[in-house]
Amino acid sequence: MARLKVTVAYDGTDFAGYQIQPSGRTVQGTIQSVLQKMHKGEAVQISASGRTDAGVHAVGQVFHFDTEMNIPSDAWGKALNAMLPGDILIKDVAEVPDSFHSRFSASSKEYHYKLLVSKEPDxxxxxxxxHYPYPLNIRDIQKACGYFLGTHDFTSFSSARSEVADKVRMIFALELLEEGETLTFKIKGSGFLYNMVRIITGTLLEVGQGKRKPEEIKAIIAGEDRALAGKTAPAHGLYLYQVNY
Amino acid sequence: MARLKVTVAYDGTDFAGYQIQPSGRTVQGTIQSVLQKMHKGEAVQISASGRTDAGVHAVGQVFHFDTEMNIPSDAWGKALNAMLPGDILIKDVAEVPDSFHSRFSASSKEYHYKLLVSKEPDxxxxxxxxHYPYPLNIRDIQKACGYFLGTHDFTSFSSARSEVADKVRMIFALELLEEGETLTFKIKGSGFLYNMVRIITGTLLEVGQGKRKPEEIKAIIAGEDRALAGKTAPAHGLYLYQVNY
Incomplete structure (x- = not known):
């Protein structure tokens, strides 16, 4: 029995999210059905670093699974990619100790949120x-970013549907990069609550539009109330960029 | 009665091509059904500069149609975009004389063909x-490009299914641009035969791989035989970039 750690990219557009569901095309379901074929019909359960919502993409999602099949790590990637559809790409397969867990062993995660700030959509x-065609004050957004850094209770920036008890997380880095008409928020933290990156992005866009002052972020965090923060930015700008161990 | 010239971009991925068909989602069918709604159920026929195949994209396709509706040109674009799906974008609407015809008035067309030359797909x-992960000799391709310029009979570079009698066309420009892992062929000519850009691209890639010498292009053109040229490059790299009048 070997445990394999797999790094995977996917285009979330045509998936009803990462997690397998009774109906609807999912990333987990698609990968598991390919693995089941490779294992001669035997069901294989994969375990990811976390789920992603419908429409959310991944550049470097990580999952693990156990197998009795004796295939070298390199060959696993080629075999899986040959059977997977074009919107899922296995990037790396590595053998790991049995103690490795894609979710519990993760030390940090990085998400990116991409905006197209052109007048016309593409x-x-x-x-x-x-696509965000409204003028933005980049300096104000960058100033507001600073207030998120460090360890805070992020109740205000998590979906009311979140069922986690402990909402304290640590943000290591949050920056906004400008490249022509592309803006990218890069955020790295110990972990993220449900919808946290999308609510942070939506709130920062309201700062950029002048609807909120950068300093208000402090009070929004302190208030521990989802109603204080801004709108949830849409799923299709979000990428799970990297999981670190 | 006014004649309107419309410039439109579309993502060809989810269309069975530009031209309306008895079944299958088409660009023409989608636009005509929106125009029909705007014209209170009356059918409106649009006429494009040419068709594009399934999977082929457009940055600047042009069509025209006649209408009795009295709407300013600017408002037409907004009204259409509000009703069209996200993979079609009206970029410009302008009133033109009755003598204008999107196909017959066109003086030249520009197509782009985009390649991703990274090892891994994206x-x-x-x-x-x-996605083209094989090494390419860019200098040889650029040398080969020169043989296409000017006026030639392009029978060798048109699909055997082409039904046009006169296969003489003039190529004004053909260049290959490198930007990181992206290669773009830009080709401009008086007009193009069916599959012509894709067969030229496929042949140039064989030159880049060393399977053919740049000088062979001359004999391939002179032979006037489709079997002499290379493979047809796939549809999804091709963009109708601009139609000039």
Missing amino acids: VFRRNHMF | VFRRNHMF
């Missing part, structure tokens, strides 16, 4: 960037 | 660039 990137 | 661009 038909070719409509599923991969949030 | 899940996010799989429908918008042809």
